[in-house]
Amino acid sequence: MSDILQVNFGNIIFKNPVIAASGTFSLDYGQHFDLSQLGGICSKGLTLYPRAGNRGMRIWETASGIINSVGLENKGIDLFNKEDLPVLKELKDSGVRLIVNISGSTIVEYLDTISLLWEEGVDMIELNISCPNVKEGGIYFGMTSSAARELVKEVRGITRLPLVIKLSPNADDIVKIAQCCEEEGADGLSLVNTFKAMAIDIDRRKPIFDNIYAGLSGPAIKPMALRMVHEVCQKVKIPVMGMGGICNGRDALEFIMAGATCIQVGTANFINPGTCPQIIAELEEFLRLEGIKSLEEIRGII
Numbered sequence: 001m002s003d004i005l006q007v008n009f010g011n012i013i014f015k016n017p018v019i020a021a022s023g024t025f026s027l028d029y030g031q032h033f034d035l036s037q038l039g040g041i042c043s044k045g046l047t048l049y050p051r052a053g054n055r056g057m058r059i060w061e062t063a064s065g066i067i068n069s070v071g072l073e074n075k076g077i078d079l080f081n082k083e084d085l086p087v088l089k090e091l092k093d094s095g096v097r098l099i100v101n102i103s104g105s106t107i108v109e110y111l112d113t114i115s116l117l118w119e120e121g122v123d124m125i126e127l128n129i130s131c132p133n134v135k136e137g138g139i140y141f142g143m144t145s146s147a148a149r150e151l152v153k154e155v156r157g158i159t160r161l162p163l164v165i166k167l168s169p170n171a172d173d174i175v176k177i178a179q180c181c182e183e184e185g186a187d188g189l190s191l192v193n194t195f196k197a198m199a200i201d202i203d204r205r206k207p208i209f210d211n212i213y214a215g216l217s218g219p220a221i222k223p224m225a226l227r228m229v230h231e232v233c234q235k236v237k238i239p240v241m242g243m244g245g246i247c248n249g250r251d252a253l254e255f256i257m258a259g260a261t262c263i264q265v266g267t268a269n270f271i272n273p274g275t276c277p278q279i280i281a282e283l284e285e286f287l288r289l290e291g292i293k294s295l296e297e298i299r300g301i302i
C-alpha cells in the first residue's frame with residue numbers, strides 16, 4: 001500500500017487516518033479483514049478494576065444509529081496488560097498504531113490506571129472524560145472546563161505518552177473545554193463521544209434503559225459531530241481525531257475538510273465489519289481521482 005494517506009498526528013505518524021473507535025472494535029474483526037490495514041486501533045475504555053457494566057438493555061437500535069448503555073464493561077487494566085496488550089502489540093509490527101482508552105470515576109482512579117498501564121508498545125493514551133466523577137456527585141469530568149482542566153493537568157504530570165483527550169458533545173461549551181485541555185498540555189483531542197439520549201417502551205410505560213438515559217451514536221449524530229469538530233479545529237492548534245457517524249470515505253473526508261487529522265469509526269463497524277478497510281480504499285481513490293498528493297492539502301479547508 002502506498003503512503004499517500006499517511007498523516008502526522010502530533011509527531012506520531014499514522015500510515016492512514018482511519019482508527020477503530022473505542023468500544024466498537026475487537027480483534028475478532030480479523031475474521032473479516034486483515035487488521036494490519038488499519039491506521040490505528042483504540043482499545044475499549046479501561047478502568048482500574050474490572051467492571052461488569054450496566055444491567056438491563058444495553059444496545060437499542062434507532063432509525064439512524066444506536067443508543068448504548070454498556071456502562072464501561074471491561075476487564076480492568078491488569079488483565080488488559082497481560083491478555084490483550086501482547087496480541088495488540090503483534091499488530092504494531094505492521095505499523096498499526098495502538099491507542100489505549102482510559103476511564104475513571106475519580107482523578108486518583110485515572111492516575112492509578114495509567115501508572116499500571118504497561119506503556120511499552122502503546123502509542124498514545126485517549127482519556128475518556130465522559131465518565132461520572134463520583135467525588136463531585138456524578139458530574140462528568142467532560143462537562144465543565146474546570147473539572148476537565150484539573151484532570152488533564154494531573155494526568156499530564158504522570159505520563160510521557162502522547163495524551164489525547166476525548167471530549168463529550170454533552171458539554172455546555174465543548175470549544176472552551178478543548179482549549180483548557182490544550183492549555184494543560186494535551187497532545188491532541190478526539191471528538192465526539194455519544195450524545196445523551198433516551199428511548200421509551202410505550203407498552204410497559206417504562207424507559208428502555210435502567211439508567212433512563214444512554215448514549216446515541218451512528219449516522220444520526222454525524223452533522224452535529226462534524227459541526228463540533230469544525231468549531232474546535234478553528235480554536236486549537238493541537239491535532240484532532242474526528243468521529244461521529246462516519247460510515248464511508250465521503251463522511252471521513254467531510255471530517256478531514258472540517259479540520260480533523262485522523263478519523264475514528266465506531267457504530268459503522270457494527271453495520272458492516274468491513275467499513276474501516278472500505279473507508280481506507282475510498283479515501284485513496286478520492287485522492288488519486290482528484291490529483292491530491294496528501295490529505296494535508298484538504299485538511300481544514302472549510
Ligand SMILES: Cc1cc2nc3c(=O)[nH]c(=O)nc-3n(C[C@H](O)[C@H](O)[C@H](O)COP(=O)(O)O)c2cc1C
Nearest residue numbers: 021022023045068128192193217218244245266267
Ligand atoms: C457500544 C459502544 C461502546 C462504546 N464504548 C466506549 C468506551 O469504552 N470509551 C469511549 O471513549 N467511547 C466509547 N464509545 C463511543 C465511541 O468510541 C464513539 O465515540 C461514538 O460511538 C461516536 O462514534 P460513532 O458514531 O462512529 O459510533 C462507545 C460507543 C458504542 C456504540
